[in-house]
Amino acid sequence: MGVVALESFEPALTPSLDHRDSHHSDQEIPSIDLLPFFEPDSSPGIAAGRERIIQEIARACEEWGFFQVVNHGLDCDLITQSLRASKDFFDLSMEEKMKVRPPPGTCPVPMGFCHNSGIDGLVERKEHLFFFAEDGSPTKSPDSFSKYNVWPVKPQNFSIVRERLIVEGQRTAIFLLSLISRSLGLPDNFLYEHYKEKMNALIMLFYPVSDIPEDIGLHKHQDGNILSVVAQNETEGLQVLKDDKWITVKPRTGSLVVNVGDIVQVWSNDRYKSVQHRVINNDQNVRYSFAFSCVPGVSTLVAPLPQFTSEIQQAPRYREFQYGEYMMYRFENKKIVSKNSEEITIKYYSTAEE
Ligand SMILES: O=C(O)CCC(=O)C(=O)O
Numbered sequence: 001m002g003v004v005a006l007e008s009f010e011p012a013l014t015p016s017l018d019h020r021d022s023h024h025s026d027q028e029i030p031s032i033d034l035l036p037f038f039e040p041d042s043s044p045g046i047a048a049g050r051e052r053i054i055q056e057i058a059r060a061c062e063e064w065g066f067f068q069v070v071n072h073g074l075d076c077d078l079i080t081q082s083l084r085a086s087k088d089f090f091d092l093s094m095e096e097k098m099k100v101r102p103p104p105g106t107c108p109v110p111m112g113f114c115h116n117s118g119i120d121g122l123v124e125r126k127e128h129l130f131f132f133a134e135d136g137s138p139t140k141s142p143d144s145f146s147k148y149n150v151w152p153v154k155p156q157n158f159s160i161v162r163e164r165l166i167v168e169g170q171r172t173a174i175f176l177l178s179l180i181s182r183s184l185g186l187p188d189n190f191l192y193e194h195y196k197e198k199m200n201a202l203i204m205l206f207y208p209v210s211d212i213p214e215d216i217g218l219h220k221h222q223d224g225n226i227l228s229v230v231a232q233n234e235t236e237g238l239q240v241l242k243d244d245k246w247i248t249v250k251p252r253t254g255s256l257v258v259n260v261g262d263i264v265q266v267w268s269n270d271r272y273k274s275v276q277h278r279v280i281n282n283d284q285n286v287r288y289s290f291a292f293s294c295v296p297g298v299s300t301l302v303a304p305l306p307q308f309t310s311e312i313q314q315a316p317r318y319r320e321f322q323y324g325e326y327m328m329y330r331f332e333n334k335k336i337v338s339k340n341s342e343e344i345t346i347k348y349y350s351t352a353e354e
Pocket residue numbers: 001002203205218223228230232238277279289290291
């Protein structure tokens with residue numbers, strides 16, 4: 001989940017360049033084939049094959065915080081249909097799109113359709129639709145903001161695709177979370193069960209063509225959630241920060257980009273890092289993407305797990321906090337009063353003296 005400005009904040013279009021980290025590199029994020037998890041348990045060498053994947057995931061999360069997966073179980077036709085439905089929605093008139101919003105003043109966070117949001121006068125040249133995912137599970141948070149969802153009625157087939165995408169996309173995200181859990185040496189279902197109340201989210205994004213060099217579609221940020229799973233069309237734009245260089249994620253049809261968020265960083269006491277990323281608008285083609293976000297309910301208490309602290313004689317690097325507080329700080333782009341007025345990130349809960 002990126003930094004999202006309040007719904008009332010929609011500055012006029014102005015160039016929004018971010019040249020501070022404009023070193024680039026030709027490296028690529030790790031790509032991992034999950035096929036052995038979809039083959040029968042009785043296939044020869046299956047246990048070793050799966051174990052190798054778990055090791056690859058551990059290394060990717062430690063070194064990159066990001067990886068790309070193929071054979072992930074999410075129907076590739078559904079990905080294509082969703083990206084097409086997304087295009088059909090963003091092709092509608094601004095007047096039509098603006099209907100997909102909760103009435104002003106009724107919702108504590110910006111949901112539904114947003115465009116050209118940004119912070120501190122910096123524009124993010126993009127449009128997006130933001131929903132909390134309703135999977136009907138009994139573990140849904142009673143305080144879930146999903147009650148504020150406003151669903152598009154146009155285009156006609158949007159709701160059929162979106163309903164399927166939310167159910168099947170969440171299933172895939174939960175499967176990927178089980179692999180990450182295992183890669184940390186925890187039982188498969190440990191992390192999923194650790195956030196008992198779910199408030200998972202779906203964001204669908206549209207980045208227009210821009211001939212401004214390095215025009216920002218989405219400012220650099222770390223995801224404030226547990227896990228993000230992103231699908232994209234063939235247009236380059238997503239970049240990941242590694243060793244102070246921006247690495248462009250090469251779009252691969254049918255693949256998903258996975259990254260761990262701030263909450264996994266805290267749970268694992270910094271073993272896995274929530275890494276900065278951004279989106280640069282392409283100068284040739286429009287870009288569509290969508291992201292599932294595993295998000296805890298607002299009352300969830302977040303702290304480093306004993307497996308990465310007391311059980312291995314390590315001091316916790318974060319103090320315990322309530323997820324809802326952190327989420328609201330992020331939605332409000334809240335600043336730390338005493339520290340050069342930086343925006344609140346997960347560092348705010350760090351126990352390290354500065
Ligand atoms: O559009 C993308 O590829 C990335 C989206 C993203 O980073 C986010 O929603 O937090």
